[in-house]
Amino acid sequence: EIVLTQSPGTLSLSPGERAALSCRASQSVSSTYLAWYQQKPSQAPRLLIYGASSRATGIPDRFSGSGSGTDFTLTISRLEPEDFAVYYCHQYGSSPWTFGQGTRVEIK
Amino acid sequence: QVQLQESGPGLVKPSETLSLTCSVSGGSITDNSFYWGWIRQPPGKGLEWIANFTYSGSTYFIPSLNSRVTISVDTSKNHFSLKLSSVTAADTAVYYCASGSAPHYASGTYFPFDPWGQGVQVTVSS
Numbered sequence: 461e462i463v464l465t466q467s468p469g470t471l472s473l474s475p476g477e478r479a480a481l482s483c484r485a486s487q488s489v490s491s492t493y494l495a496w497y498q499q500k501p502s503q504a505p506r507l508l509i510y511g512a513s514s515r516a517t518g519i520p521d522r523f524s525g526s527g528s529g530t531d532f533t534l535t536i537s538r539l540e541p542e543d544f545a546v547y548y549c550h551q552y553g554s555s556p557w558t559f560g561q562g563t564r565v566e567i568k
Numbered sequence: 569q570v571q572l573q574e575s576g577p578g579l580v581k582p583s584e585t586l587s588l589t590c591s592v593s594g595g596s597i598t599d600n601s602f603y604w605g606w607i608r609q610p611p612g613k614g615l616e617w618i619a620n621f622t623y624s625g626s627t628y629f630i631p632s633l634n635s636r637v638t639i640s641v642d643t644s645k646n647h648f649s650l651k652l653s654s655v656t657a658a659d660t661a662v663y664y665c666a667s668g669s670a671p672h673y674a675s676g677t678y679f680p681f682d683p684w685g686q687g688v689q690v691t692v693s694s
Contacts, residue, residue: 461631492676493680495680497615503686504664504683504684504685504686504687505615505664505681505684507680507681507682510679510680510682511679516682548614548615550615550680552668552678552680552681553676555628556617556628556629556630556631557617557620557628558617559614559615559616559617560614561614562614562615
């Protein structure tokens, strides 16, 4: 099983700041099969990034994904008020599919 | 656009079987350009993938639940179901169904879960 470890657990930032969220895998993940989701309270997760760096339909370009192998990053260039949420990385290339434990981005 | 909606009892007794249904609209469950799945989220915790399947027959389960999970499909109602037997308090969670685009699932050409249903809370308690 591929374990995904996200850091930091919580990121305290102000609107307008840049956020960088890390996802480290216990073994190599094909970039084709690495995704990022955003989840707000009482809502289902929303797909942001697939294939490590491709934005899903309707996702603003302030969200970007990068990385390869065992190290991946989600960057939010300038935080908007609606971006404060929990973010999960997800690998869907090796069964069992797994999620990271999440990074909470909170308002400082 | 495919939309999904979970339904099922919100309370299940320990040792009994949890049964949930995911109703699909805007697409057909027999369409092999999609795959379907279940994910759960215990209260205050992260996401846990449970299972995936395609109508053509590819099915995958998380090993820790493999012996307790059953997936079934009702094409007449365009829905699929999850049954989880011998539940305990550890199975208390919000359960989501979801689908993903799969131009050719068997060869590895597929995309992550999107969209998801809104989720249904299931509590295991006597």
